[in-house]
Amino acid sequence: MSKPTIIVVGNGMVGYKFCEKLLARSAQFQIIVFGEEPRHAYDRVHLSEYFNGKTADDLSLSTLSWYTDNGIALHLDDPIQEINRTQKTIHSLKGVVLKYDYLVLATGSSAFVPDIPGIEKEGVFVYRTIEDLELIKACAANAKSGAVMGGGLLGLEAAKALIDLGITETHVIEFAPRLMPRQIDSAGSSMLQMKLSQLGLHIHLNKSTAAIVGDKKIHALKFNDDSQLAVDMLVISAGIRPRDELAKLAGLHVGTRGGIVVNEKMQTSDEHIYAIGECAVYEGMIYGLIAPGYEMADIVAAHLTAADKSFYGYDMSTKLKLIGVDVASFGDAFITEPDCRTILFEDTHKGIYKRINITNDGKNLLGGILIGDAEAYNMLLQTVNNKIVLPPDPEDLILGARGGAASDGAGIMSLPDDALICSCEAVTKAAICSAVNDGGVTSIDGMKKCTKAGTGCGGCVPLVKDLIAGTMKANGQYIKNVICEHFDYSRQELFDLVKINQLKNYDLVLDHYGKGDGCEVCKPVVASILSSLWNDVIVKQEVIQDSNDRFLANIQKGGTYSVVPRIPGGEITPDKLIVIGQVAKRYGLYTKITGGQRIDMFGAHLSDLPLIWEELIDAGFESGHAYGKALRTVKSCVGSTWCRFGLHDSVTFAIEIEDRYKGIRAPHKIKGGVSGCVRECAEAQSKDFGIIATEKGWNLYVCGNGGSKPQHAQLLATDIDNQTCIKYLDRFLMFYIKTADQLTRTATWLNKLDGGMSYLKNVIVNDSLGLGAQLEEEMQLLVNTYHCEWKEVIESPAMRKRFAHFINAPEEKDPTAQFEPMREQVKAKGW
Amino acid sequence: MACYVDDVPENGGSCIKHGDEQIAIFNFTRRNEWYATQNLCPHKQQMAISRGMIGSAGESCEPKVACPFHKKAFSLLTGECIGEEELVIKTYPVKITDGKVFVGIA
Numbered sequence: 001m002s003k004p005t006i007i008v009v010g011n012g013m014v015g016y017k018f019c020e021k022l023l024a025r026s027a028q029f030q031i032i033v034f035g036e037e038p039r040h041a042y043d044r045v046h047l048s049e050y051f052n053g054k055t056a057d058d059l060s061l062s063t064l065s066w067y068t069d070n071g072i073a074l075h076l077d078d079p080i081q082e083i084n085r086t087q088k089t090i091h092s093l094k095g096v097v098l099k100y101d102y103l104v105l106a107t108g109s110s111a112f113v114p115d116i117p118g119i120e121k122e123g124v125f126v127y128r129t130i131e132d133l134e135l136i137k138a139c140a141a142n143a144k145s146g147a148v149m150g151g152g153l154l155g156l157e158a159a160k161a162l163i164d165l166g167i168t169e170t171h172v173i174e175f176a177p178r179l180m181p182r183q184i185d186s187a188g189s190s191m192l193q194m195k196l197s198q199l200g201l202h203i204h205l206n207k208s209t210a211a212i213v214g215d216k217k218i219h220a221l222k223f224n225d226d227s228q229l230a231v232d233m234l235v236i237s238a239g240i241r242p243r244d245e246l247a248k249l250a251g252l253h254v255g256t257r258g259g260i261v262v263n264e265k266m267q268t269s270d271e272h273i274y275a276i277g278e279c280a281v282y283e284g285m286i287y288g289l290i291a292p293g294y295e296m297a298d299i300v301a302a303h304l305t306a307a308d309k310s311f312y313g314y315d316m317s318t319k320l321k322l323i324g325v326d327v328a329s330f331g332d333a334f335i336t337e338p339d340c341r342t343i344l345f346e347d348t349h350k351g352i353y354k355r356i357n358i359t360n361d362g363k364n365l366l367g368g369i370l371i372g373d374a375e376a377y378n379m380l381l382q383t384v385n386n387k388i389v390l391p392p393d394p395e396d397l398i399l400g401a402r403g404g405a406a407s408d409g410a411g412i413m414s415l416p417d418d419a420l421i422c423s424c425e426a427v428t429k430a431a432i433c434s435a436v437n438d439g440g441v442t443s444i445d446g447m448k449k450c451t452k453a454g455t456g457c458g459g460c461v462p463l464v465k466d467l468i469a470g471t472m473k474a475n476g477q478y479i480k481n482v483i484c485e486h487f488d489y490s491r492q493e494l495f496d497l498v499k500i501n502q503l504k505n506y507d508l509v510l511d512h513y514g515k516g517d518g519c520e521v522c523k524p525v526v527a528s529i530l531s532s533l534w535n536d537v538i539v540k541q542e543v544i545q546d547s548n549d550r551f552l553a554n555i556q557k558g559g560t561y562s563v564v565p566r567i568p569g570g571e572i573t574p575d576k577l578i579v580i581g582q583v584a585k586r587y588g589l590y591t592k593i594t595g596g597q598r599i600d601m602f603g604a605h606l607s608d609l610p611l612i613w614e615e616l617i618d619a620g621f622e623s624g625h626a627y628g629k630a631l632r633t634v635k636s637c638v639g640s641t642w643c644r645f646g647l648h649d650s651v652t653f654a655i656e657i658e659d660r661y662k663g664i665r666a667p668h669k670i671k672g673g674v675s676g677c678v679r680e681c682a683e684a685q686s687k688d689f690g691i692i693a694t695e696k697g698w699n700l701y702v703c704g705n706g707g708s709k710p711q712h713a714q715l716l717a718t719d720i721d722n723q724t725c726i727k728y729l730d731r732f733l734m735f736y737i738k739t740a741d742q743l744t745r746t747a748t749w750l751n752k753l754d755g756g757m758s759y760l761k762n763v764i765v766n767d768s769l770g771l772g773a774q775l776e777e778e779m780q781l782l783v784n785t786y787h788c789e790w791k792e793v794i795e796s797p798a799m800r801k802r803f804a805h806f807i808n809a810p811e812e813k814d815p816t817a818q819f820e821p822m823r824e825q826v827k828a829k830g831w
Numbered sequence: 832m833a834c835y836v837d838d839v840p841e842n843g844g845s846c847i848k849h850g851d852e853q854i855a856i857f858n859f860t861r862r863n864e865w866y867a868t869q870n871l872c873p874h875k876q877q878m879a880i881s882r883g884m885i886g887s888a889g890e891s892c893e894p895k896v897a898c899p900f901h902k903k904a905f906s907l908l909t910g911e912c913i914g915e916e917e918l919v920i921k922t923y924p925v926k927i928t929d930g931k932v933f934v935g936i937a
Contacts, residue, residue, distance in 0.1 A: 519886030520897035543843030547899030
């Protein structure tokens with residue numbers, strides 16, 4: 001007997017998920033999929049990431065071979081034109097006619113395009129598919145201003161896309177008096193509007209568009225109040241319309257406002273035809289989120305395999321980050337008094353709005369809204385869904401416990417076993433805990449593989465992590481901080497062991513304290529420890545150095561390297577500038593000024609590196625250690641030598657400090673800054689250490705960080721003189737080098753340090769551990785053993801030999817390293 | 832013949848040119864073993880495998896190399912990417928005679 005045939009119409013996220021779910025339940029079906037787009041199913045939820053450098057491939061939900069491997073016949077670029085219900089056949093645009101036993105409609109939705117005069121003009125787009133995005137991208141290249149029609153969730157996503165594409169003036173036009181009217185209340189909406197306006201978005205509410213003005217191409221929007229707004233392009237995001245035309249044509253029941261009517265088994269008015277996702281309407285409602293779509297897919301898969309599962313509506317709670325602003329809405333967000341009690345928190349300074357609705361007896365949470373800070377979302381949603389009894393002061397849920405001990409997230413473990421943690425993949429707390437207990441899962445990656453939790457929208461990942469850690473802790477499993485599978489020690493423990501036993505190379509360390517043959521994690525850690533202790537030339541142990549340290553340069557796209565000579569304090573003579581120019585020209589290098597006040601030269605072939613450095617060293621340059629977890633630069637402002645506001649000579653002090661700590665290896669890179677007055681032009685407070693001149697001396701700040709999680713440096717000492725400043729820096733840096741985990745910047749190290757800044761101050765300034773003299777001595781040893789690594793290399797024929805791409809043809813360069821011209825220079829050819 | 836034994840650093844790799852092909856050779860001194868693979872990392876199409884760090888993975892001590900670009904690690908025995916099964920690199924047999932390294936290219 002042949003297998004029953006299931007034809008899936010639509011290869012979007014839900015259509016794809018249906019195939020996955022059905023395969024997981026049974027292999028007894030012949031599956032045929034039709035998609036109208038040229039691509040196989042991709043992640044539409046994270047579509048805007050396409051503009052942040054994600055490729056269409058990155059967004060794909062699977063590989064093409066997944067379909068063939070699972071015996072699915074996939075017809076792309078071929079929409080279904082007609083369903084013949086009496087003969088149970090479908091007819092595609094390309095003329096394919098096939099018979100089905102069951103039909104699953106997953107046709108999704110299309111953008112609703114209002115009937116406005118001029119809507120057909122060039123420069124007007126919808127935001128739905130990768131093809132739409134490509135059209136938008138092409139147009140945005142020549143556009144300065146753009147507008148999005150629609151201030152809902154998708155409209156704001158589209159506005160973010162325009163900003164990402166470099167549109168400097170982006171407008172959002174909303175017909176309603178507030179943004180995201182479906183998800184948040186008006187107070188939350190005005191807070192969101194304020195935050196988004198601060199970020200440079202122009203928001204127009206209560207605006208109804210009357211016409212699109214322009215000859216062939218859009219050049220302005222005309223509104224009902226007769227005002228106009230000049231724009232170069234328009235993206236329409238005024239809502240979605242379910243794609244029900246095929247179903248209508250086949251005589252299936254559709255809703256009054258569109259959508260294919262389904263029952264709780266997702267069956268349409270024809271029992272052999274199902275509809276799932278955004279094209280389906282259940283009890284008058286269209287579910288335009290991914291999680292309910294996946295749920296519907298599973299219900300059909302269950303029904304076809306005679307399992308019992310039904311759809312009873314779905315929680316439409318959602319949390320997202322819109323242009324960097326957290327927005328969340330959960331449970332019953334809009335219920336008002338007298339049906340409930342409402343607790344509000346509003347901070348217009350930080351742009352935070354929180355609202356929770358609780359039952360009149362104060363026992364249960366009904367729903368709420370979070371703007372600006374949605375960290376509590378997962379826990380609040382769990383509290384609603386599981387009807388967890390509220391604490392006596394429910395405001396603690398959104399304000400945190402005040403006065404006294406902070407809550408330590410113990411609430412997660414108190415959730416009931418059937419609490420749904422990952423709603424996209426329907427994974428419960430019990431499933432996650434058992435994966436830890438019985439499956440031995442200890443990481444989020446392992447959990448994704450084992451249970452699929454966290455693989456959908458990704459919103460539950462923090463909660464899953466906490467659950468893994470909580471379960472392991474509850475089992476008495478000690479979560480030991482170890483470097484990798486080869487060393488059962490933390491970096492700090494290994495540092496002390498290597499020091500006490502005077503171990504000088506990697507193999508000795510591995511033989512004494514490790515197992516196996518090492519890896520790309522522990523090798524650089526040990527290399528850094530050896531260097532921080534003995535300060536020998538690192539290329540003597542080239543094969544344990546990380547990618548950049550191995551060749552004392554930064555590996556770039558295409559396999560060429562960039563070269564950064566040290567320019568202490570950012571001070572450089574005209575003669576040296578000329579040398580850099582000559583070298584860059586001779587070797588065809590792209591030059592750019594770095595953020596740390598020096599010059600980076602890109603595109604150097606491996607075999608050219610020693611030649612380039614020979615010339616640089618001849619001119620008096622030294623390695624800048626831009627490739628190392630080491631001191632990078634000490635940035636300075638010009639200070640009292642020229643500046644009319646300067647209090648002290650910040651450049652001279654910056655050079656002195658940079659020369660003192662150059663070459664020293666640490667757990668991560670170290671950056672410094674010295675400012676000559678409180679105006680802080682050197683931005684020293686964003687550095688690992690920052691020094692700012694005062695009337696009486698210097699203020700020393702430590703543990704600042706730029707990067708993805710910026711953090712201001714904190715004050716360690718005030719009004720100190722040069723010697724004291726260097727003494728404290730010696731102690732601070734050495735203490736950090738000896739105790740931090742690998743790849744941990746000073747800011748993160750401080751955040752994890754028990755006792756925080758007051759403890760650190762005690763150790764460094766008050767010498768509470770009595771380590772001061774020792775730390776200074778250890779630092780002095782490193783200072784005394786400084787050497788320019790590049791000088792060592794060019795003077796050693798054996799080391800120089802390693803700088804060849806082909807060991808059997810050392811003169812030849814890698815032919816695959818290719819460049820493209822850009823603004824009179826070159827750039828690496830794209831991946 | 833590909834190169835001499837001392838052309839390849841101990842516990843590290845070098846790249847050799849064979850016509851238009853690039854082959855990474857690894858001198859796994861610690862295990863007294865030699866390996867050869869393609870030099871191209873299939874993840875971002877970079878000629879860089881030879882510059883990667885070698886090591887071992889798991890209880891079975893599977894020898895591996897990690898690409899210096901994004902640390903995708905490949906088994907030196909099978910060429911399979913550890914953790915991402917769809918990426919695979921070619922491996923070649925290696926023979927050492929009289930201080931010379933030979934790679935078997937089919």
